Amino acid sequence: MHLSRSAASASLAVTFASIALSLVLGTATPAWLATMWYAPGESLKTSPLLPVLGGLLLVGLVNSWMLWQLFRGPAPLVGPVRRAATWLRLILYANVAWLLIPSFLPSPVELVIGLVLWASALVLITMVLTGPGRAFRSALLLVGAVETAGSFAIGLVDDPVSRFFPGTAYRATVLVVEVAVFAGMVMLLLAQRRDGRWSRATILVGWGTFASGFLVELVDGLTSGSTIESIAEAMDVLFLVWLARTAHELNREPRRPAPLRVPAAVMAAASVSLLMMIVGPENRPRLSYTWQGEQLPPSDCWTWRDPPRVADTPAHERDRAYLCSVNKPDRDISDQALFSRGRAACVRFARGEPVKARPALLALLCPEVIGRSHPDLLLSSAQLAQRQKEKDDLAREQMRREARREDALCRDPWPALRTRFQATASYYDWDAQPYAIHDKEADTSEDSDAIWDEETLDPLETRGALALFFTPSQDWATCVTAKALGSAPPPLRRRGWDEVVEADIVSESGRLVMQTLSASKVRFPDLARNGPGRYRLRLYTRPEQDLILVYPAGRGERRGQGP
Template identity: 75%
Template sequence: MYRSAASAYLVITLGSIILSLVIGTATPAWLVTMWYPPGEIVGKSPLVPVLGGLLLLGLVNSWMLWQVLRGPAPAAVPMRRAATWLRLLLYADVMWLLIPSFLPDLVETVIGLALWVPALVLLTVVLTGSGRPFRLVLLLLGLVEPARSLVSDLVDDSKPQLFVSPAYWATVMAAGVATFVVMVMLLLAQRRDGRWSRVTLLIGLGTFASAFLVELVDSLTRGSTIESIAEAMDVLYIVWLARTAHELNREPRRKAALRVPAAVAAVPAVLLLMVVGPEGRPHLTYTWQSDELMECWAPSEPPRVADTPAHERDRAYMCSVSKPSRHVSDQELLGRGRDACTRFAAGEPVNARPALLALLCPEVIGRKYPDLLLSSAQIGQRQTEKEKIEREQLKREARKEDALCRDPWPALRTRSQATASYYDWDSQPYAIYDAEGDTEEDYAAIWDAGSVDTLATSGQLALIFTPSQDWATCVTAKALRSAPPLLRRRGWDQVVEADIVSESGHLVMQALSASKVRFPDLARRGPGRYRLRLYTRPGVDLILIYPAGRAALSG
């Protein structure tokens, strides 16, 4: 039956390849071999190479199905309960790895661990020929990677911060080493146990070569269709699990020492040398290229050299100049930058931004652009000092303007009055309002009214709109205990009146001048309704505020 299933799958694969050639798209073959819909990058890749890779993947998948669907071997001896459960868990793990899943990452991790961790525990129980210390170390090391995976998914929201943490990378490296050691120990334990065939052990060893092959293809074809196909061919681990479960029914016996053919043993070493490369072109221990989304996130502005530790400046430069849509090696990026530094030092024109080159050659860039060597704290301090100087300058100018303002009605004296200059650069009104009242609704009511006159009031708020002009308006406000005598209209463009309410008994004028002239409390009689009379002409506003009563305007 398993031979028929594998043969049928191979026939379907060949049919999908032919169909893809006929219709001119790799979608049918991709769905049959990869088991998920293709992305946009597949349609942009040449059709024939993609179909060639998918055909090879179809052959690999057929062989894998033939291995997986065989089921357990006939029992040579009665199986212990632990071995029975181990076989069930191994087959369940194989099925879980084969079936495409669209569940959240955390759910997938939990299901995967629920299948593998009990299987690992049962393996340490079932395996014979290995001492108790060996099996204990195997179990402890085998739990490292599951624990790391679970913690990584639980703190998924904090990954952008974890990526730059040395502790995070140390943990990842330690988990990777532990996984490697666990696989080696499992293969050694299987050889000592004697139940598993040499082919099964060689397939287990082949998982290392398979991983190196995927890394090699990944480094050569980052982000391409071939990379996805190569990753899908990494099925030796699944086959090893299936064969481990298949041969679990055999009788344990000591086997001869495992002898790996020289050609097979040479494959991992050759692949490792190909990945690392020759000494003249070493891979850096840091890179801007990563599978993680936020691993090398570059801000809109390059980091300042003074804020970046010396050992991180090369990588910060690469992150700032790299383009994810175009593959450029670390060495090429650094080579271009250092060449630009040399030309900059020689006085030749360069296209690179000095702020970026400062990360590679601060001593060269600093001669012409010393500000680029300052830290963010120093820049912030400079900006603070500059703003302070500007504020002091505005205060001095405002005091001069205030000194030029005069009381337009000096005969009407009151202890509660003040005069200050007001600039109306943005055509914004100034306000009188209740100091303790909520004036948001009053403000909205004035603006929603449509046309706004020189004086607009609503509830506990009054807005005075002076004409936009290029000079200061001298504003005088006087708070009176009773209605003042009438002032003739002659000499004034407008005289308007309106009511304003003060529930707290504190009416205040907003700060008008940069000199911070303080106006007194304009509600002389405490809580209640007040009358606000405004006299205005170009450059001068006179405001009289007094308790509401009968008051009329005269000509």
């Protein structure tokens, strides 16, 4: 038995056996693996069994016919064959093998290999053809060069590593490549007819490649499940058959060039094809994420942590924004299926039924429905920012009013010791943090680290140009009074106070400042009355009240404990 018949028979046997096994097991997975030659997606589990098996049976029959065409080999030699024809036949069979056998190479490598094989075939075809003139063959080479360069650029954009092509330039390049592919295929078929060595069946199969492409697009547009779409795409094998038949009939002898007449039906179909390629679908761009789908470049889609807001998204961009938000790269589902699920969820949401989809996503498809129960989702980012600003301003004003009331309740604990350089404010220790006095011009980060590294902390801790006060409580406000004196105050007195401690602080800039304590923004004066130098801090503390005296540290200063 001839090799082609053996391959076709084996394919038919495997197809029927796998379908029978699928019927017995109640799942289409065996038939899918035998006919589609790759693992099925999740959508196969939810698809009805008998329609899927019917489609897979048709795919198996088409595959058997394709294998019969591919394994026929070269036709019997009629006359002397040029070396270019021998190389062309080899390159054509290499193209068939490359397109048919799965590859696991990186995408850029696969792209280069495929383009090199096809470009080599185009160059050799122009050398082998005898009917068309030199101008025709030069034009065919030019169209092939445009197709190859454009396909290479598109392949780089589709590669996730290479994301540099602007969206407008990408779409223009896709249009040019589509026109070049269409024109190149038409020129090849016309040249084959004028050459005379290829049969009418081969040329008809070549013209059928356009019909198969429209069939796939029609099925993609009418169906919403990726299973039917994948089956339709798997039946697009006429191009492989045309390549194999072209290689098979290269051994024939060219005949007298036929007149260049194209059937009216072919011209009409070609005109409609070119018009549809130029005009394109009504909803541009059409996203597709099926296993053989044509994807948009990364620049035409975005990724968000949260869905974009309806008010921030133009009406003509909301469908694309919805697809970009709900699609997962590892999920095999078409755009039509995503839209269908989203609109069905909108209907259920309007009826008050529970839905799994987030209202923020559904708002992109049906804002009028979602807005009835979630009006905030219809606000723009600017409106939300303004609303949040108003809330923050109100909260700050409330804190200032409360702070002013607390400040008004605080009293000077030593009114007899008056000075122009003093202030009183309330302090809440919400985060278990002390308040501080420090030299405004000094870097106190190292001083602060050294204080916090100590094992035990006293109510007053100083180091260098920093003093930290660990007296406030989280349970109530502490009234803090600070007084800057030009000389040493009266001796220490303990009566009425729990603790009285002293320590030194250094101010090289001559400016000692108290941090802002109260939300009412009470301002404390400069506590370094005598400019740069060393100052003495005396802290009087008891529950809810601190008194701090700041004065120059003189040599004759009395530092003993008072009564």
